[in-house]
Amino acid sequence: MAELAGRPFIDLDSRIEARFGASVTRIFAEQGEPAFRRAEAEELRGLLGASDPAPVIALGGGCLMSRELRLEAIDRAVVVSLLVTPEEVARRVGQDTSRPNLAGDPLQRALQLLELRGPAYAEAHQRIDTTSVSAEKVAEEALAVWRRDPLAVAAGEASYSVEIGNGIAPQRVVAACGAARSLLLVSDQNVAPLHAGPLTSLLTQSGMQLARIDFVAGEQHKNLASIERVLEAALAAGLDRKSYFLALGGGVTSDMTGFAAASYLRGVSWVGLPTTLLAMVDASVGGKTGVDLGPAKNAVGAFWQPTTVLCDGDYLKTEPERGYASALSEVVKTAIIGDPELFELLEREAAGIAARSPQLLTEIVRRSIRVKARVVSADPREGGLRAVLNLGHTVGHALEAQAGYARLTHGEAISLGLVAALSIGKSLGHTPPELLVRVRGLLERLGLATAVEREPLAEAAALIGHDKKRVGSRVSFVFARALGDVCILPLGLAELRELTGGLQATS
């Protein structure tokens, strides 16, 4: 692969052997496996940091068993897992006794190791079965993955990759459907006429049987009745457990398609083709799917990961302005949480971003997804850390609810909510005043509302804590201490309501 790509090649085991002046077998025997693993992690971290041009690195099969190191690797490199059957492992090892982890009965050991390591090997950008494939073919396939430069969302066996680029949906949609022979394309009546055509021709030409359903656009249709229609369409088309659902549309479409996919025949695969900035930067990562139940937003749903997400910047050309601009507040939020460079890029290129420059768009989508993927991968089921993504949402949700989910879009409410969160952080001494000024300035330059002091704060304050983030009389509030540095601290509900009610002009 390195030869094909014209890149340096590094074999991690050889590096460690050179470092210890001993073979892997001897290091295992004399120093023990933990010492070997420590050295391995140290070497790999060094390589992930500096490398221009980026090398191809061959890792031993146990190297990424530490989840912490694995998440670092998928965040900072493209990771491809080369898989084989246990029988093939035994055949390839033969009489070779230099592999300490396969000593004894190689077939039995391979069976055990593969069982143990399977979920970890799945947390990669791609898994490639090498059992009866030539080394050249494997190298070409791995190289193609590297060239596409996807992002990976680590979720055990349900891990998947997100590909980002202009024009990639038509290029990649057929491959994204894997071995499926039948599909259901779900879209809405605004998006389908604009973007479904090229995809349907490509999929049909490739021999797939394609059914389609376009529901009436809008959050008010994100309900169980729509789900029932999607499921009925799937059944009518005779889709089976190997079929795929495809979600072509905004967050409403992906939430519904993902949920329908989670329940159809107890779970089928689905591919995300997000067409709004919000669906790309927010809904495409995290595995949350579902619908509203009357006034209760997202009250019914499931965690169900897509198998691939294709973020095609071309789709954003037709997104209505208000939704696009609103979603930029989530991008700003993400930048504050985990990517100071993204924040600077937004400041520097605010005009180009407002004008939807294709290059800038793919850059901000990529960076936003990368931050969210990092957070979600570390906390797949919302145990704690993931709550940092609620920055700006405690007051934001209250403002959105106060406005009856009508006057303000979610993103507009979050823009105001960010100003509120940083102001509250400032008054409690967690947020430096300059950071508030800077965030507010950026939101304004991106055309977002920031005048939180002009909102009906007393009424909104009374609604804080009505969402699901409350624990007793305290709220887990996300504070920003600096760009890339946020923390979650408990805050008394009464105090928070008082602080919100008293928010004043801030800059």
Ligand SMILES: NC(=O)c1ccc[n+]([C@@H]2O[C@H](COP(=O)([O-])OP(=O)(O)OC[C@H]3O[C@@H](n4cnc5c(N)ncnc54)[C@H](O)[C@@H]3O)[C@@H](O)[C@H]2O)c1
């Ligand atoms: N699952 C998650 O993690 C997650 C995260 C964030 C938001 N969401 C959900 O996403 C939804 C909001 O998403 P949204 O803002 O994308 O809304 P949306 O799906 O309703 O799309 C907004 C509008 O734009 C139209 N549209 C979409 N793409 C278009 C395009 N390319 N060209 C022309 N028109 C286009 C749609 O038809 C719709 O009218 C909410 O229901 C929210 O709960 C989910």
Ligand SMILES: [Zn+2]
């Ligand atoms: Zn949000």
